[in-house]
Amino acid sequence: MRTLLFLLRKEFLQIFRDKLILRMIFALPVIQLIILPNAATYEVKNIMLSVVDNDHSEYSRKLINNFTASGYFQLNDYSKTYNQALDQIEKDYADLIIEIPKGFEEELIKENETKILLSANAISGQTAGLAAAYATTIIKDFNNDVRSEWISPTRMNTIPQIELTSSNWFNPQMNYKKFIVPGVLALLVTLVGFLMSALNIVKEKELGTIEQLNVSPIKKYQFILSKLIPFWFLGLIVMTIGFLISFVVYGIYSEGNFWVGYLFAGVYLIALLGFGLLTSIYADTQQQAMFIAYFFMLVFILLGGLFSPIENMPDWARYLTYINPVSYFIETMRMLVLKGSSFWDLRFNFLVVIGFALLFNSLAIWNYKKTA
């Protein structure tokens, strides 16, 4: 016990000595958490519209009016021809073209059917899909208005119609920040913990100080514990600051029990730091440790469901997320903060992360060789 205390003192001294790193560990997450979630919005409100109106009728004007009044679309220009509108898309001024055919109004009333052409810039499939969906809805609504103008309500009623209502639970205002802030916080805690622990032991190796530790009467588990505990505290402090920022800046507080979150983060950090230390033991130089850390962090984060839902992934990628600790942390933070899930709801995630913690740390202790 006394040995461990001395070792811990050494580690803390080393951490507090390097002011630049200490500042970065706290400042970078804080700044990013304050700024970046504001960038994360899929809410489509400024779709730029290029209109090719070949009809110039009352209806075509009304329809265009409905578009600009909806709040989702902004009129970029009236193009004379389709090709001219295409040019606007190529220059990135417009996102969506609406082409209204000649004789639109006449066909609609006399022949009961007409057609509008929508062309979206689909380089980003997601934005294009949403833009097209909004546009179709507006056209449908306009269509219904036209019908009710010409058909008596009784005739409408003879056709069976399914009424769809939808509701959004847990986040009825559809606030994207509520979704992204817990995720970004989880990510920042992960980055800090992992990067610090992955470089630690290997730094002693590179500078040669590990020899002195090796010849000292220290047990292997004491050595690993002395490396793990300081970063564990650092991680929890970063998380606490993050919780405060979420509350003060974004007004987000946890729906679920706050302490369950800490308990989970505590266990998760042990697992994560164990993995970091394992990387550190395995690597020969700091540079190597960094590249390995970089590799795992990127893959963990990309497949962690931070921006893109895990449900949409193909099976092989979904199986990979089962062995990805980061995805459990992100998911748990979100479930806790947004849905107020209880400890019992989260029991599976807890079990998995405890398993990771045991596995990585035993591997770290086992792989650490006191002989160089």
Place this chain on the structure above:
Amino acid sequence: MKQLFTFLTKEFHHILRDTRSLLVLLGLPIVQLLIFGFAITPEVRNTTIAILDNAKDETTQKIILKLENSQYFDIDRTLINNRQIEKAFKTGRIKVAIVFQQNFQNDLLHNNKAQVQIIADATDPNQATTLINYASAVIMDFQSELNQQNKLPYTINTETRMLYNPQLKGAYSSVPGVMGMILLLISAMMTSISIVKEKELGTMEILLVSPMKPWLVVMSKVIPYFMISLVNVASILVLSVFVLGLPIQGSLLLLIASTVLYIFCALSLGIVISTVTNTQQAAMLISLLGLMLPVVMLSGYAFPIANMPFILQILSNAVPAKWYIIIVKGVMIKGIGIEQIWKELLILLVMTIFFLLISVKRFKIRL
């Protein structure tokens, strides 16, 4: 010149000796591109939705079957009452619940009106909207099949064309994003670390007292990583075209020239980082913790810049990846020429010169 060559040989020896790092440097872009190309897609598939069927009649069975056959959804039929919906959401088992009211078929066929409620887990608002749209589309499809005989009068049909990317492949937006991100992160990280390493191990002194000019020392650090980045660009482009099926509509030469400029920009950013840090750990924290999220979130790759608050739109101009992504999208996918992207190229050039000026100013030839 001969001196530089000697130094370059030394650097190459350092890099080639460390096979593990080299493997990561060359393998990571490939892994990342494959993940983006195949694992991360905007399409909905196999999402578990729960059905609470209070009617249990022929029509609801047909609708449920249609939902099940749509490939978008896996159906969970275990719900019995309203209270269980919330529990199912809280354990994260389901993303959407669809509730049919009692006497659904009767209401639909005799009163011509029946209600379906779609409840989505809006933890992720974007996903919730998408799922509701998909589920509604399937149900509306069922309705129009039902109404095939009596077609509604005065119908406006819409035909939607998806330009450049008709199959809505995720790769079209992710490949430019991955290129922007990986070239910047790897180049900045590699150069800063390899320069700082000499400082940390004390060998920088030896280099500085050698008859070699300081800027040649830095050059010899940068050139090998420049070449590794070129290998990465080649493997990314080959994979994008032959595995992910992306076009290169514009001039390949222009694409490569702009990429070389972008790599220069990233390398000079790495040199700047190396002048402000003294330990490899600090250099790494800046280039990973400091650069990763801003590059992903502000470059316009994960989130459209037009939707961001005004201040962030201005801030995004400082991210080199933003300009590079615009160039790659333009040249690769839209096939536009230099006359439409010269502005972006100029900005990258100015940024590179700016970074170089800072490093010249801050580079200490004495320790």
